[in-house]
Amino acid sequence: MRSHEVVLLRPNREERWHVRYYQGSSSRGFRGQPWAKFVRENELREGDVCVFELIKGARNEKKLARTTMAIHVARRRKSNGRFALVD
Secondary structure, three states: OEEEEEEEEOOOOOOEEEEEEEEOOOOEEEOOHHHHHHHHHOOOOOOOEEEEEEOOOOEOOOOOEOEEEEEEEEEEOOOOOOEEEEO
16 A cells, blocks of 8 residues: 655644545545544534645745645535535
């Protein structure tokens, strides 16, 4: 199974989360403690929709390219059933 470090950020927030994306022959996705920390700190719930926006040209402190994504979260409102962006 291959893995790749990905930096996640949320618009209008300063925090950054360094998570690992795993890809195998039959499964792929984020997992592990860093991903669990991202879920917990952003209060993600079952049913939330996460949109991953690739940020082109992102570089680390050593000026090396890195995969960075902005995460936009939408949650269904109980009052009318429509989705709304979560800050």
